[in-house]
Amino acid sequence: MFKILKYSFFDLTRSRWLYIYGAFYFLLTVSLLWLGGGLSKAIISLMNIILVLAPLIATMFGVMYYYNSREFTELLLAQPIRRSHIFFGQYLGVACSLAISLLLGVGLPFVLYGIFNSAEIWNFSMLLLVGLFLSFIFSAIAFFIALRNENRIKGFGLAILVWLFFAVIYDGLFLLALSLFSDYPLESFAIGASLFNPIDLSRILILLKLDISALMGYTGAVIQNFMGTLLGMACSLGVLVLWVVLPAWGIKWVAVRKDF
Amino acid sequence: MITIEKLQKSFGKLEVLKGISLEFQRPGITAILGPNGSGKTTLIKSILGMALPDKGRICFQGEDIKGGWAYRRQIDYLPQIARFPENLAVKELLRMIQDLRGGQPDAERLIRLFALEGYLDKRLGTLSGGTRQKVNLVLSLMYDSPLLILDEPTSGLDPLAMLHLKELLRQEKERGKYILITTHIMSFVEEVADEVVFLLEGHIHFQGSLRELKEKYAASSLERAIASILQEGKLAFSSNGHGEKAAKLVLGG
Ligand SMILES: Nc1ncnc2c1ncn2[C@@H]1O[C@H](COP(=O)(O)OP(=O)(O)OP(=O)(O)O)[C@@H](O)[C@H]1O
Numbered sequence: 001m002f003k004i005l006k007y008s009f010f011d012l013t014r015s016r017w018l019y020i021y022g023a024f025y026f027l028l029t030v031s032l033l034w035l036g037g038g039l040s041k042a043i044i045s046l047m048n049i050i051l052v053l054a055p056l057i058a059t060m061f062g063v064m065y066y067y068n069s070r071e072f073t074e075l076l077l078a079q080p081i082r083r084s085h086i087f088f089g090q091y092l093g094v095a096c097s098l099a100i101s102l103l104l105g106v107g108l109p110f111v112l113y114g115i116f117n118s119a120e121i122w123n124f125s126m127l128l129l130v131g132l133f134l135s136f137i138f139s140a141i142a143f144f145i146a147l148r149n150e151n152r153i154k155g156f157g158l159a160i161l162v163w164l165f166f167a168v169i170y171d172g173l174f175l176l177a178l179s180l181f182s183d184y185p186l187e188s189f190a191i192g193a194s195l196f197n198p199i200d201l202s203r204i205l206i207l208l209k210l211d212i213s214a215l216m217g218y219t220g221a222v223i224q225n226f227m228g229t230l231l232g233m234a235c236s237l238g239v240l241v242l243w244v245v246l247p248a249w250g251i252k253w254v255a256v257r258k259d260f
Numbered sequence: 261m262i263t264i265e266k267l268q269k270s271f272g273k274l275e276v277l278k279g280i281s282l283e284f285q286r287p288g289i290t291a292i293l294g295p296n297g298s299g300k301t302t303l304i305k306s307i308l309g310m311a312l313p314d315k316g317r318i319c320f321q322g323e324d325i326k327g328g329w330a331y332r333r334q335i336d337y338l339p340q341i342a343r344f345p346e347n348l349a350v351k352e353l354l355r356m357i358q359d360l361r362g363g364q365p366d367a368e369r370l371i372r373l374f375a376l377e378g379y380l381d382k383r384l385g386t387l388s389g390g391t392r393q394k395v396n397l398v399l400s401l402m403y404d405s406p407l408l409i410l411d412e413p414t415s416g417l418d419p420l421a422m423l424h425l426k427e428l429l430r431q432e433k434e435r436g437k438y439i440l441i442t443t444h445i446m447s448f449v450e451e452v453a454d455e456v457v458f459l460l461e462g463h464i465h466f467q468g469s470l471r472e473l474k475e476k477y478a479a480s481s482l483e484r485a486i487a488s489i490l491q492e493g494k495l496a497f498s499s500n501g502h503g504e505k506a507a508k509l510v511l512g513g
């Protein structure tokens with residue numbers, strides 16, 4: 001599996017897009033830090049961007065890599081290699097290269113700015129951690145969808161739809177539900193609903209860390225009561241791990257049942 | 261070496277293999293024949309575990325291959341359509357497969373044989389069809405596995421490369437290997453094959469030696485024998501379903 005990971009990784013490092021993605025983060029972070037004024041402001045701005053962009057790019061990379069490497073996959077399938085290792089290797093290759101782009105693109109400027117001497121280090125770490133989670137989660141979902149759809153247009157469309165759902169539509173439905181049922185106590189609903197959306201969950205984790213949940217209004221305060229605790233934090237991280245494990249398990253499930 | 265029991269495989273509604281039982285227990289060259297779309301590639305991919313049977317069992321050296329992967333170490337496979345990562349150079353691809361598979365392959369000899377030295381640094385996407393096929397052959401023949409499965413090895417080869425291929429097959433056979441080949445070139449079959457398996461409409465219509473095949477159909481050449489099988493198959497097919505009337509018409513019954 002590690003050999004396949006290695007080949008997928010090096011294959012991707014030849015891709016221009018990976019560098020563009022990393023460079024975008026780098027320039028953005030540099031300008032936010034040096035021109036925008038201050039660490040905590042930069043972290044909040046970056047959060048808003050990473051929460052949308054990391055899932056989107058992971059989705060596109062996951063789908064495209066799967067379809068573009070089908071020849072490689074076919075060659076591998078005839079070799080004495082476990083099927084699940086082939087696909088996990090490729091998936092991890094995608095996820096790791098995205099993770100490294102993110103780490104370098106966002107991390108380097110912060111290190112140069114002197115994050116290690118700042119109290120913001122934990123907020124920053126949470127931001128990076130969440131960004132990494134989102135990259136792993138959405139590239140797994142994308143890989144799963146691509147595996148299930150031979151037709152690349154359909155696979156691509158579905159994967160983007162899933163991203164759109166979690167990044168945009170979900171929040172809309174959530175707000176709609178909140179305003180429709182504003183007479184009822186909705187705390188547990190709010191908490192429950194955020195668990196089912198990795199992007200929301202990530203946002204909450206960072207906001208809690210930043211201690212500005214007042215920005216999220218009443219439900220925000222309730223959520224803070226639950227998730228602000230160490231237990232809540234651990235639960236949320238656990239759910240994010242589940243969000244990686246479930247699609248990864250789905251990849252395996254489809255891969256061992258598919259004809260090539 | 262291989263035992264196939266009542267293998268069934270459909271793609272959606274299309275039943276490709278309808279219960280095939282086969283055994284390959286003697287070394288030598290077996291040609292798997294049949295018209296386009298008769299399921300030859302599907303059968304081969306099932307043996308490799310790339311296509312997964314709906315029903316039935318495939319045993320390799322006595323063990324069910326279901327869910328297995330290590331047995332593929334004993335198989336060299338030439339796919340019908342040579343699909344390679346287009347951006348890799350020939351050399352890189354060879355190195356990659358060697359790295360992934362391990363062992364001690366002998367690519368040099370084959371590269372020389374097929375005169376590929378000048379192409380090693382070329383990207384696979386830029387190669388001509390026949391050259392791709394030669395690379396395909398090098399990749400699949402460079403290991404020394406006991407079972408060789410070649411899906412249309414002749415396609416796109418020039419006469420010289422074809423000669424080399426026949427010579428290679430003869431050598432491998434003499435070394436006691438099991439070799440499965442599909443092809444549509446009957447003269448090639450007549451020259452190299454020991455056994456023939458004929459697939460039609462999802463069933464095996466004949467398995468035996470070339471001589472037996474010709475004798476059974478009282479045919480002077482392989483082509484004629486196959487024409488007879490096809491005719492027989494058409495009748496069998498039409499009499500087990502909707503084609504009954506049509507068959508009667510044709511037969512004048
Ligand atoms: N992955 C697949 N999905 C759907 N149908 C398939 C798939 N693979 C093969 N088929 C169908 O199964 C049938 C048998 O295909 P197969 O490739 O085994 O034929 P073949 O005997 O190798 O033909 P040829 O001589 O043209 O190579 C064909 O009708 C083909 O369209």
Ligand SMILES: [Mg+2]
Nearest residue numbers: 300301340411
């Ligand atoms: Mg075929």
